[in-house]
Amino acid sequence: MFLFVEVADQEWANEQAAALDADGGAETFTVPLSSSGDEPATHFGASSLVRPATRDAILGALIPSRPSAAAYEESDGWTFATAAEDLGLRVIRPEL
DSSP: EEEEEEGGHHHHHHHHHHOOTTTTGOOOEEEEEEEESOOOOEEEEEOOOOOOHHHIIIIIIIGEEEEEGGEEOOOEEEEEHHHHHHTTTEOOOOOO
16 A cells, blocks of 8 residues: 655644554555656555555545545555656755
8 A cells, every 4th residue: 555645734644543553563564656757746655455444544534634634555556656757746866
C-alpha cells in the first residue's frame, strides 16, 4: 500500500502508523515529495505491506479523516511512482 499526506499531517500520520505497528510505525511517512521534486516538501509518502485488517483500518477510518490523505494499492496496479504522479508529486532526491 502506498500512502501520502500533506506535510502538516506527517506527525499525525506517523502517530496513527505507530498505533498500528509498534515496531516501526512512528517512522512510516518519511519520503519527501513536492510537485517539482525540489525542496521544500509539501507531502510525505510511505510504502508498506499491510495485513487485511490494517488495510481496512487505513481505508475505513484513517484516510477519510484527512481530506488531503491518499492511499493506493499495489494490487490495483499502482507503484509508488505512479501513485505519486497521479497526485502530481515527485520524490525529492537528496543531493549527493
